Amino acid sequence: DSGVTQTPKHLITATGQRVTLRCSPRSGDLSVYWYQQSLDQGLQFLIQYYNGEERAKGNILERFSAQQFPDLHSELNLSSLELGDSALYFCASSVELGSRSTGELFFGEGSRLTVL
Amino acid sequence: AQRVTQPEKLLSVFKGAPVELKCNYSYSGSPELFWYVQYSRQRLQLLLRHISRESIKGFTADLNKGETSFHLKKPFAQEEDSAMYYCALSRGYNQGGKLIFGQGTELSVKP
Numbered sequence: 001d002s003g004v005t006q007t008p009k010h011l012i013t014a015t016g017q018r019v020t021l022r023c024s025p026r027s028g029d030l031s032v033y034w035y036q037q038s039l040d041q042g043l044q045f046l047i048q049y050y051n052g053e054e055r056a057k058g059n060i061l062e063r064f065s066a067q068q069f070p071d072l073h074s075e076l077n078l079s080s081l082e083l084g085d086s087a088l089y090f091c092a093s094s095v096e097l098g099s100r101s102t103g104e105l106f107f108g109e110g111s112r113l114t115v116l
Numbered sequence: 117a118q119r120v121t122q123p124e125k126l127l128s129v130f131k132g133a134p135v136e137l138k139c140n141y142s143y144s145g146s147p148e149l150f151w152y153v154q155y156s157r158q159r160l161q162l163l164l165r166h167i168s169r170e171s172i173k174g175f176t177a178d179l180n181k182g183e184t185s186f187h188l189k190k191p192f193a194q195e196e197d198s199a200m201y202y203c204a205l206s207r208g209y210n211q212g213g214k215l216i217f218g219q220g221t222e223l224s225v226k227p
Contacts, residue, residue, distance in 0.1 A: 042220060106159075107161070
């Protein structure tokens with residue numbers, strides 16, 4: 001599958017813990033986006049990386065951090081987890097040429113995080 | 117602040133009926149608008165974008181800057197159209213790919 005892949009698909013952990021979500025973009029896509037989808041907030045943009053550098057930041061908590069590695073995969077680190085962090089975390093990638101974007105994002109299947 | 121509003125959480129129609137999914141946005145600049153769709157057990161995917169002015173799977177959407185709306189329409193709904201639909205806004209082609217999504221509308225097409 002040459003699409004966006006995310007691991008793990010499901011994750012259950014306890015409050016106060018730390019987890020890492022991983023994303024591999026589509027082959028050739030330099031941009032990676034992280035979104036959080038919760039029942040009450042809908043799809044919220046967290047952060048974007050382009051070719052290893054942070055491009056844009058959204059409503060990302062200080063307890064959360066992300067990075068994009070030289071091979072373009074990305075990781076989203078969530079620490080000091082709270083019950084309210086339970087959500088579906090999506091990764092998406094896109095083709096961008098410099099600052100130009102078509103606006104078409106290719107989404108992964110998501111990682112469902114449950115904090116107990 | 118940029119915002120996308122989809123007033124209906126659920127829209128239920130019968131097969132063959134017209135369907136309109138509403139989307140309103142707030143943005144002071146010149147936005148790019150998109151409709152994304154998520155079918156059952158599939159990934160979220162792009163359905164159409166306003167700049168393309170195309171019809172995809174019988175759906176069309178017109179950007180109305182005066183009413184700040186981008187409603188999605190189809191004259192005759194099919195059962196396979198049942199899905200979750202998200203309206204999304206980008207600040208523009210040269211402003212990066214960050215999309216702001218609405219809360220989504222679940223379309224249910226009954227036989």
